[in-house]
Amino acid sequence: MSAIPWFDDFEGVAYRYYDLRMNVVPLVSDRKESASLWHDTIRYWVDPSIKIRFVEIGDKYWFIMGADSQKPDTNLSFYKVLQKSENYERFKKGHGGEAYLRLGTYAHKSLNDVKKDALCQCGHEARDHDENDNDECLYNECDCKEFSTFQVNLLKRKKTITDIAFLEEKDVKDDPLVWNCFNANDFSEQE
Numbered sequence: 001m002s003a004i005p006w007f008d009d010f011e012g013v014a015y016r017y018y019d020l021r022m023n024v025v026p027l028v029s030d031r032k033e034s035a036s037l038w039h040d041t042i043r044y045w046v047d048p049s050i051k052i053r054f055v056e057i058g059d060k061y062w063f064i065m066g067a068d069s070q071k072p073d074t075n076l077s078f079y080k081v082l083q084k085s086e087n088y089e090r091f092k093k094g095h096g097g098e099a100y101l102r103l104g105t106y107a108h109k110s111l112n113d114v115k116k117d118a119l120c121q122c123g124h125e126a127r128d129h130d131e132n133d134n135d136e137c138l139y140n141e142c143d144c145k146e147f148s149t150f151q152v153n154l155l156k157r158k159k160t161i162t163d164i165a166f167l168e169e170k171d172v173k174d175d176p177l178v179w180n181c182f183n184a185n186d187f188s189e190q191e
């Protein structure tokens, strides 16, 4: 197999409708880092060769992405073990075989940065956090002590992905990209 290095130094993956299509958005915490990832690696990817694979194991899934590059010496393959989410399930149902790949950055927002209807990570709105001095959530059953949320910004540049597959654990040997990823990244230790 190829010796393309595996890259997992990103924060997660967002799935968003944008430009009439689902977007798969690896999230990078810092704008500089995302610019260099695009500039050095993804820019050179050959669109029809881009593959994304999802392997579900329990309530988690492996996100695996790789492509052929016009500049193989700076190529990377991406992977990350992530928690299943509503947006992930929506993507799984709705992608229709095609998606855009974009990088995203995210910014942490506190109560003063957002509108009243912004959702906190606890699931309740900003207006439910703002009646005390300390941002605490007012819902009785909620133990959230401070409003916090992440705002995702999608970067403009994009690639088109047409090779998308959801695999079960028993199928991973038949998929070279996934099999390579599992072997290189110690599948058994991450379970």
Ligand SMILES: [Zn+2]
Pocket (backbone or CB within 6 Å): 120, 121, 122, 123, 124, 129, 137, 144, 145, 146, 147, 148
């Ligand atoms: Zn909250």
Ligand SMILES: [Zn+2]
Pocket (backbone or CB within 6 Å): 120, 122, 123, 124, 137, 138, 139, 142, 143, 144
């Ligand atoms: Zn709450």
